[in-house]
Amino acid sequence: MDWIEVGHIDDIPRLGxxxxxxxxxxxxxxxxxxxxVFALLDSCxxxxxxxxxxxxxxxxxxxxLHNWVIxxxxxxxxxxxxxxxxxxxxxxxxxxxxxxxxxxxxxPVVYKKTAEV
Ligand code: FES
Numbered sequence: 001m002d003w004i005e006v007g008h009i010d011d012i013p014r015l016g017x018x019x020x021x022x023x024x025x026x027x028x029x030x031x032x033x034x035x036x037v038f039a040l041l042d043s044c045x046x047x048x049x050x051x052x053x054x055x056x057x058x059x060x061x062x063x064x065l066h067n068w069v070i071x072x073x074x075x076x077x078x079x080x081x082x083x084x085x086x087x088x089x090x091x092x093x094x095x096x097x098x099x100x101x102x103x104x105x106x107x108p109v110v111y112k113k114t115a116e117v
Pocket of ligand 1: 044045046047048049063064065066067068
Protein backbone atom coordinates (compact mmCIF):
# COMPACT_ATOMS: atom_id res chain seq x y z
CA MET A 1 0.00 0.00 0.00
CA ASP A 2 1.42 3.42 -0.93
CA TRP A 3 1.14 6.22 1.59
CA ILE A 4 1.37 9.97 1.06
CA GLU A 5 2.59 12.19 3.86
CA VAL A 6 0.03 14.79 4.84
CA GLY A 7 1.93 16.54 7.62
CA HIS A 8 2.08 16.70 11.39
CA ILE A 9 -1.19 16.17 13.22
CA ASP A 10 -0.82 19.59 14.81
CA ASP A 11 -0.88 21.15 11.34
CA ILE A 12 -4.61 20.42 11.42
CA PRO A 13 -6.53 22.30 14.11
CA ARG A 14 -8.85 20.31 16.32
CA LEU A 15 -12.30 20.20 14.68
CA GLY A 16 -10.67 21.31 11.45
CA UNK A 17 -9.50 19.86 8.17
CA UNK A 18 -6.71 20.11 5.67
CA UNK A 19 -7.09 19.56 1.93
CA UNK A 20 -4.58 17.43 0.07
CA UNK A 21 -4.65 17.78 -3.71
CA UNK A 22 -4.08 14.46 -5.48
CA UNK A 23 -4.57 12.95 -8.91
CA UNK A 24 -7.63 11.26 -7.39
CA UNK A 25 -9.15 14.60 -6.43
CA UNK A 26 -9.00 16.66 -3.27
CA UNK A 27 -8.81 14.65 -0.07
CA UNK A 28 -10.05 16.24 3.16
CA UNK A 29 -8.14 15.13 6.24
CA UNK A 30 -10.07 15.83 9.44
CA UNK A 31 -9.05 15.97 13.08
CA UNK A 32 -11.74 15.74 15.69
CA UNK A 33 -11.78 16.90 19.31
CA UNK A 34 -10.15 13.73 20.60
CA UNK A 35 -7.32 13.74 18.02
CA UNK A 36 -8.82 11.09 15.81
CA VAL A 37 -7.94 11.61 12.16
CA PHE A 38 -10.04 10.67 9.12
CA ALA A 39 -9.69 11.10 5.38
CA LEU A 40 -12.58 11.54 2.96
CA LEU A 41 -12.88 12.64 -0.62
CA ASP A 42 -13.59 16.37 -0.30
CA SER A 43 -16.89 15.99 -2.05
CA CYS A 44 -20.27 15.62 -0.40
CA UNK A 45 -22.34 12.68 -1.66
CA UNK A 46 -25.27 15.06 -2.10
CA UNK A 47 -24.05 17.65 -4.63
CA UNK A 48 -20.28 17.68 -4.19
CA UNK A 49 -20.00 20.32 -1.46
CA UNK A 50 -16.55 20.81 0.11
CA UNK A 51 -16.70 18.70 3.26
CA UNK A 52 -13.37 20.19 4.38
CA UNK A 53 -15.25 23.43 5.06
CA UNK A 54 -17.92 21.73 7.13
CA UNK A 55 -18.36 21.63 10.88
CA UNK A 56 -16.67 18.66 12.59
CA UNK A 57 -18.13 17.11 15.73
CA UNK A 58 -17.67 13.66 17.21
CA UNK A 59 -16.99 11.47 14.19
CA UNK A 60 -19.12 13.47 11.79
CA UNK A 61 -18.94 16.51 9.55
CA UNK A 62 -21.84 18.68 8.47
CA UNK A 63 -21.65 19.71 4.84
CA UNK A 64 -21.53 23.51 4.49
CA LEU A 65 -23.94 23.58 1.53
CA HIS A 66 -27.12 21.85 2.64
CA ASN A 67 -26.26 20.46 6.07
CA TRP A 68 -26.11 16.77 5.30
CA VAL A 69 -24.25 14.99 8.08
CA ILE A 70 -21.50 12.67 6.86
CA UNK A 71 -19.77 9.97 8.92
CA UNK A 72 -16.03 10.57 9.07
CA UNK A 73 -15.55 6.84 9.63
CA UNK A 74 -17.45 5.55 6.61
CA UNK A 75 -18.14 8.54 4.35
CA UNK A 76 -21.82 7.67 4.54
CA UNK A 77 -24.61 10.18 4.95
CA UNK A 78 -26.43 9.78 8.25
CA UNK A 79 -30.02 10.32 9.28
CA UNK A 80 -32.66 10.32 6.55
CA UNK A 81 -30.17 11.09 3.78
CA UNK A 82 -28.41 8.42 1.78
CA UNK A 83 -25.19 8.43 -0.18
CA UNK A 84 -21.54 7.79 0.43
CA UNK A 85 -18.26 9.46 -0.41
CA UNK A 86 -14.89 7.70 -0.50
CA UNK A 87 -12.94 7.34 2.71
CA UNK A 88 -9.29 6.40 2.90
CA UNK A 89 -6.94 4.59 5.27
CA UNK A 90 -4.98 6.84 7.60
CA UNK A 91 -1.80 5.96 9.48
CA UNK A 92 -0.17 8.04 12.20
CA UNK A 93 3.47 7.50 13.09
CA UNK A 94 5.20 9.79 15.57
CA UNK A 95 2.26 12.15 15.01
CA UNK A 96 2.89 12.41 11.27
CA UNK A 97 -0.20 11.64 9.20
CA UNK A 98 -0.13 9.39 6.15
CA UNK A 99 -3.04 8.62 3.84
CA UNK A 100 -3.28 5.81 1.33
CA UNK A 101 -5.22 6.41 -1.86
CA UNK A 102 -4.72 2.89 -3.20
CA UNK A 103 -8.34 2.01 -2.66
CA UNK A 104 -11.04 3.58 -0.60
CA UNK A 105 -11.95 1.66 2.52
CA UNK A 106 -15.40 0.23 2.89
CA UNK A 107 -15.22 -0.42 6.62
CA PRO A 108 -15.25 2.22 9.34
CA VAL A 109 -11.79 3.08 10.59
CA VAL A 110 -10.45 5.22 13.40
CA TYR A 111 -6.95 6.62 13.75
CA LYS A 112 -5.77 8.49 16.81
CA LYS A 113 -2.89 10.71 17.75
CA THR A 114 -0.24 8.95 19.79
CA ALA A 115 0.68 10.19 23.24
CA GLU A 116 3.37 12.85 23.34
CA VAL A 117 6.71 11.55 24.52
S1 FES B 1 -23.75 19.31 -1.25
FE1 FES B 1 -23.50 18.60 0.79
S2 FES B 1 -25.48 18.70 1.65
FE2 FES B 1 -25.74 19.35 -0.40
